[in-house]
Amino acid sequence: MTAAAPTVTHLRENPFELAKQQLRSVGEAFAIDENLVAVLSQCKKAVAVSIPTRMDDGSVHVFEGYRVTHNIARGPSKGGIRYHPDVTLDEVRSLAMWMTWKCALMGIPFGGAKGGVVCDPKSMSSGELERMTRRYTSEIINEIGPERDIPAPDVGTDAQVMAWIFDTYSMNKGHSVLGVVTGKPVQIGGSLGREEATARGAHYCLREALRKLDGQRIEGTTAAIQGFGNVGSYLAKFLAEDGGTVVAVSDSSGAFHNPNGIDVAAAFAHKRDTGTLAGLGGAEPISNEDLLLLECDVLAPCGLEQVIHEENAPRVKAKIVVEGANGPTTPGADAILEDQGVLVLPDVLANAGGVVVSYFEWVQGLQEYFWKEAEVNAKLNDIMTRAFHETWNTHEERSVSMRFAAYGLAVQRVGEATTTRGLYP
Numbered sequence: 001m002t003a004a005a006p007t008v009t010h011l012r013e014n015p016f017e018l019a020k021q022q023l024r025s026v027g028e029a030f031a032i033d034e035n036l037v038a039v040l041s042q043c044k045k046a047v048a049v050s051i052p053t054r055m056d057d058g059s060v061h062v063f064e065g066y067r068v069t070h071n072i073a074r075g076p077s078k079g080g081i082r083y084h085p086d087v088t089l090d091e092v093r094s095l096a097m098w099m100t101w102k103c104a105l106m107g108i109p110f111g112g113a114k115g116g117v118v119c120d121p122k123s124m125s126s127g128e129l130e131r132m133t134r135r136y137t138s139e140i141i142n143e144i145g146p147e148r149d150i151p152a153p154d155v156g157t158d159a160q161v162m163a164w165i166f167d168t169y170s171m172n173k174g175h176s177v178l179g180v181v182t183g184k185p186v187q188i189g190g191s192l193g194r195e196e197a198t199a200r201g202a203h204y205c206l207r208e209a210l211r212k213l214d215g216q217r218i219e220g221t222t223a224a225i226q227g228f229g230n231v232g233s234y235l236a237k238f239l240a241e242d243g244g245t246v247v248a249v250s251d252s253s254g255a256f257h258n259p260n261g262i263d264v265a266a267a268f269a270h271k272r273d274t275g276t277l278a279g280l281g282g283a284e285p286i287s288n289e290d291l292l293l294l295e296c297d298v299l300a301p302c303g304l305e306q307v308i309h310e311e312n313a314p315r316v317k318a319k320i321v322v323e324g325a326n327g328p329t330t331p332g333a334d335a336i337l338e339d340q341g342v343l344v345l346p347d348v349l350a351n352a353g354g355v356v357v358s359y360f361e362w363v364q365g366l367q368e369y370f371w372k373e374a375e376v377n378a379k380l381n382d383i384m385t386r387a388f389h390e391t392w393n394t395h396e397e398r399s400v401s402m403r404f405a406a407y408g409l410a411v412q413r414v415g416e417a418t419t420t421r422g423l424y425p
């Protein structure tokens with residue numbers, strides 16, 4: 001029997017400390033009561049579990065997993081489950097806090113949560129992933145539920161993982177519980193439009209931002225997409241369909257650049273068929289770091305946290321940063337980009353499309369009545385557009401960054417719910 005190896009993280013700074021630092025700064029800027037900030041700076045619950053799993057070779061490997069709830073003042077908690085070698089408890093705490101702000105900014109009745117397992121899903125077989133997922137679900141089964149805490153996919157997880165969680169939970173309850181997770185396959189209660197939702201929401205935000213900038217359009221803009229998973233690949237697809245030119249894409253295998261434009265459809269197919277961008281034709285291989293520094297109109301970090309930091313931020317040449325990932329820009333880098341006049345569309349706004357359509361899926365599951373894809377996308381457009389304009393108006397009225405505006409609106413809403421409910425006992 002082997003235990004999980006110590007984690008060597010990609011994180012440059014402690015993400016939970018950064019999340020709390022952001023909260024304190026927003027509290028000061030928006031004159032939010034210090035006692036309220038103190039309450040909101042801590043997570044309601046954090047659970048660490050051991051996940052012994054039988055591997056294909058007959059050995060037993062013990063993985064470590066987490067499930068964190070940050071806040072439930074506005075409703076049951078909601079948040080993805082991440083499978084990645086670099087998962088840490090503080091990373092999951094920070095992601096749970098950001099989920100709280102994201103749900104509040106979108107105006108949906110959820111609080112924030114997050115989960116994670118320290119593992120490398122790319123090196124595991126389907127059977128190993130299923131056995132690990134079912135044991136992880138069994139370990140956190142008393143923490144999750146449709147009226148309590150609703151998981152969803154994140155980095156390293158997908159609709160199949162959600163199906164295993166749904167089935168494990170339902171088998172323990174003795175009946176199908178459609179609302180226990182979102183991001184499920186459509187044939188077992190998933191929502192049409194959920195797979196593309198995060199990217200589609202980012203696309204809507206960018207569209208509105210360009211309109212604010214002297215009536216510009218996506219057509220004719222150039223974009224570099226860092227991270228070609230679910231979010232990055234669909235965002236590249238939507239931008240190309242709208243007449244934008246995607247000049248670079250990347251995944252964990254490396255980056256590829258073509259100043260005249262990547263063939264996004266070919267990249268999409270290559271990634272689907274091979275599982276990686278390695279060997280992609282029609283483009284020059286470059287490093288992931290070089291991609292971040294390319295001349296382009298739009299830079300979309302859609303991978304992991306803290307890829308834009310104080311060391312490389314001064315060399316970012318994009319005019320707009322669309323945060324498809326959670327926490328891709330450190331606070332130090334934020335200040336630098338602001339000084340350089342770069343418009344940052346923050347994560348809690350730009351990548352909130354996923355949780356919005358997860359909310360739609362949850363509602364459909366509870367009602368057992370499902371919507372057409374056009375209806376899902378139209379409702380998503382309404383919510384994302386409204387949230388963008390609320391954030392933009394606050395950004396202009398208070399002369400603060402879009403991140404401060406988004407966080408300020410969100411923290412105020414969670415604070416109002418917390419104050420209205422009061423402290424118990």
